[in-house]
Amino acid sequence: MVKLTPDRRLTAQPPSVAVRDLVRAPVSAAFPAAELTDGRPPNASVLAGRLSALIGGPSAKMNAVVIDVATRRSLFEWRADRPATPASTTKLVTSVAALASVGPAHRITTQVVRGAGGGIVLVGGGDPTLTALPARPDASHPPYASLADLARQTATALKTSGAERVRVDYDTSAYQGPRTAAGWKPNYVPDGEVAPVTALAVDEGRVAPSDPSKKTRVPDPAAAAAKQFARLLSKYGVSAKAGRSIVAQKGAQRLGAVQSPPMSALVEHLLTDSDNDVAEAVARQVAMKLGRPATFADAAQTVQQVLARLGVAQGVLVNDGSGLSTRNRISPIALAHLVSIAAGEKNPELRSVVTGLPIAGFSGTLSPPRYTVAASRAGAGMVRAKTGTLAGVSALAGLAYDVDGRLLAFAFMAGDGKGPVDPGKLDQLAAAIAACGCG
Numbered sequence: 001m002v003k004l005t006p007d008r009r010l011t012a013q014p015p016s017v018a019v020r021d022l023v024r025a026p027v028s029a030a031f032p033a034a035e036l037t038d039g040r041p042p043n044a045s046v047l048a049g050r051l052s053a054l055i056g057g058p059s060a061k062m063n064a065v066v067i068d069v070a071t072r073r074s075l076f077e078w079r080a081d082r083p084a085t086p087a088s089t090t091k092l093v094t095s096v097a098a099l100a101s102v103g104p105a106h107r108i109t110t111q112v113v114r115g116a117g118g119g120i121v122l123v124g125g126g127d128p129t130l131t132a133l134p135a136r137p138d139a140s141h142p143p144y145a146s147l148a149d150l151a152r153q154t155a156t157a158l159k160t161s162g163a164e165r166v167r168v169d170y171d172t173s174a175y176q177g178p179r180t181a182a183g184w185k186p187n188y189v190p191d192g193e194v195a196p197v198t199a200l201a202v203d204e205g206r207v208a209p210s211d212p213s214k215k216t217r218v219p220d221p222a223a224a225a226a227k228q229f230a231r232l233l234s235k236y237g238v239s240a241k242a243g244r245s246i247v248a249q250k251g252a253q254r255l256g257a258v259q260s261p262p263m264s265a266l267v268e269h270l271l272t273d274s275d276n277d278v279a280e281a282v283a284r285q286v287a288m289k290l291g292r293p294a295t296f297a298d299a300a301q302t303v304q305q306v307l308a309r310l311g312v313a314q315g316v317l318v319n320d321g322s323g324l325s326t327r328n329r330i331s332p333i334a335l336a337h338l339v340s341i342a343a344g345e346k347n348p349e350l351r352s353v354v355t356g357l358p359i360a361g362f363s364g365t366l367s368p369p370r371y372t373v374a375a376s377r378a379g380a381g382m383v384r385a386k387t388g389t390l391a392g393v394s395a396l397a398g399l400a401y402d403v404d405g406r407l408l409a410f411a412f413m414a415g416d417g418k419g420p421v422d423p424g425k426l427d428q429l430a431a432a433i434a435a436c437g438c439g
Helices: 008-012 015-024 044-055 087-101 147-160 221-235 263-272 276-289 296-310 332-343 348-356 423-434
Strands: 062-068 074-078 109-114 120-123 165-171 239-245 254-259 383-390 393-401 407-414
Touching (some): 087 296, 087 332, 109 147, 120 221, 147 221, 147 254, 332 348, 393 423, 407 423
Parallel strands (some): 165 239
Antiparallel strands (some): 062 074, 062 407, 109 120
């Protein structure tokens, strides 16, 4: 029987050893029913006593819930049904909706087609992982769509037809509406937290994509992509210059195409690394699947529709896919229910939500120094959770095995946006669940 968190013995090993052993282990499509019911459910009164002591009383700015995944029974509630600012735990909503609608195998296509007057058109489909960087053989993800590969295909097709010089226009019509969301702070794009949202971008519009420490983005990712593509075409023997933004003709001859990794891999990445650009792209795929314009508003509405079909829409109000919007509101009980259905056996298409959750003390946004101090060390390796952080807000939602082997879902949301918040307190609460032998 395979668990999606490391054995407790691994948490005593150095992180490098534990992670190496974990990533080599196979992963089940969902938690088997027998695994969900391993161990006795914790005594709710005992668990509540431990968590309440950490929360610190009625004046604490905290909303929280713990539920038993197998039975969906609530074991602890602290303003559990009150919506709060979710920050990046919004990505759980986005991920569940995408996997439930477009499916885990869905890929996003970027293509080049013939244009008018001997030109060609680079057509964006909304793939946020399209890259001009060389492939890395040690990468932990499936190969990203390569702009160089697309240029090579296109150059071959053009030379076959006798074309030696072209203009590269570009089409971003797959997305409509504003390029920033309601509730985004003005500094998000300049600071590089996210690029202007467009259907065509290379390396998420980063000015220096090979240097992870540099977050700055280009002001117009689509125009920059066309310029990069023109340079690559020239490299492959077709003289090219960048053109303008147009809409490609329907049925135009395709000269080349590349595809993103499957949606399952995109979801794992956006959850593990909390990638805002990928989250916004994934949300728009939901709108496109449901036949709606790919705008912030339509993406939010269609995400809500998909959640309603799953029976988990109550307590969810979003304005974007990433959680950067300060207008988003989600209740802890809604987040815990989302995680629970992803962990269950009835919705195996949601598997990547669970496998994408960072592992406490080991991966993604829960990497050390989190879960390395005495107060939270019990959660290392036993907690998988999505983090969320905005000014004055911190959230943590995910899964934990308690000492008796029972799988529990939780959501902790702290702060009101007006003062400092310590994410370490949320780690302590999650660790208290993992340390509970309260059966």
